[in-house]
Amino acid sequence: MVVGIGADGWRGLGDTARDELRNARVIYGAARQLALLDEVAAELAGELVCWRSPMSEHLAEVLASVPDPAGVTDTVHILASGDPMFHGVGASIVARVGADRVRVYPAVSSVSLACARLGWDLSTTRIVSAVTADPEIVLTEATDGARVLVLSRDRTTPAAVATILSDNGFGDSTLTVLEQLGGPAERVYSGTAGTWPHSDGDPLNIVAVDCIGPRVSRAPGRPDDSYEHDGQITKSTIRALTVSALEPAGPQLLWDIGAGSGSVSIEWLRTDGRGRAVAFERDRVRAERLSANARRHGVAHRLDVRGPAPESLAGALADAGAPDAVFIGGGLDDGLLTTAWEALRAGGRIVVNAVTVENQAILIRRREELGGSLRRFVVEALSPLGTMSTWRPALPIIQWAATKPTGTPPRTPTPEEDVS
CATH class of the missing domain: 3.30.950.10 (Tetrapyrrole methylase, C-terminal domain)
Structure with missing residues (x-):
């Protein structure tokens, strides 16, 4: 039983919630929440127990001690702030024991x-x-x-x-x-x-x-100067095309391999607030810069920065599960591409950008083997030419994008591939 309580304390609770607390054997809660019951302590039959720190471990112990629901009449009562299902403990409890074993009495949310x-x-x-x-x-x-x-x-x-x-x-x-x-x-x-x-x-x-200030879109393709980088960055136009090809939607996990400045994974995360990303970067200075960029864009809590690929892929797979999408922007070779494709969840998307002729040849072969689309992007920017202007092209980019067929289980990389 999870009872939400506001800053108005006992007076703000409904009759049903009050009856539940009056008859509870034990009431768990934070010190601030339990203090709201001081005025009616004489009406409460049970013991008030303050969460130990860290609360998550104490909560796990309490939930683990709850017996099988069959025939159980002894209910665990937990006090929470406001609406327990809005950024509160209620959702965590339901995820742990199931909605059928939890009853929530919400207060008005903050x-x-x-x-x-x-x-x-x-x-x-x-x-x-x-x-x-x-x-x-x-x-x-x-x-x-x-x-x-x-x-x-x-x-x-x-x-x-x-x-x-x-x-x-x-x-x-x-x-x-x-x-x-x-x-x-x-x-x-x-x-x-x-x-x-x-x-x-x-x-x-x-x-x-x-808010009063600049207009900032969630759409991918933010200006390059909004990131700290050393030149190793997927440029704005190509980044917009890349993130769109990855099709971010919902609580998905992205692997960003050869992440550089992290611009692709950051804009993936900005597009949908439910997503997560793991960025793999070999260079420690770039990895630190990547983390700083993530903090600057407000997504650091959903981005996990790891070491080089393919060495670190197995550890990420064990910790976070199979990715729903993979982007490879650096360090491409046949072995890395094979490992990433096999780890990709069935139905997931892979997008790979290549500049060199050798890497482009890899993508041409993989498109023949695995299907998908192959596109060549050439972006030109206006540049000075003497006293006048002209269009100067950037290096052309070949992009392979494919969806892994359903029914294809991901392969766990071998221990030899995880030396991180």
């Missing part, structure tokens, strides 16, 4: 309360969580005219969000911090990101951002 206070339309408001991600996640939704709610990790989040927005062209945006929503200590205050005057506040808060 985002519903925030929109009610602000007069914002919740259906058009974008929501990001800095609880499990870096505050830079606000940049995945920041664009001129957008309204964004940031779920804060602690009292430092508002100032961090203000600095990030200011550093990325959104200094004129209005920030509103809503603390202890719905409770007797509720407090709301506003300011401008570029001149944010508040350095501290209540740890229980949510940040509302009314």
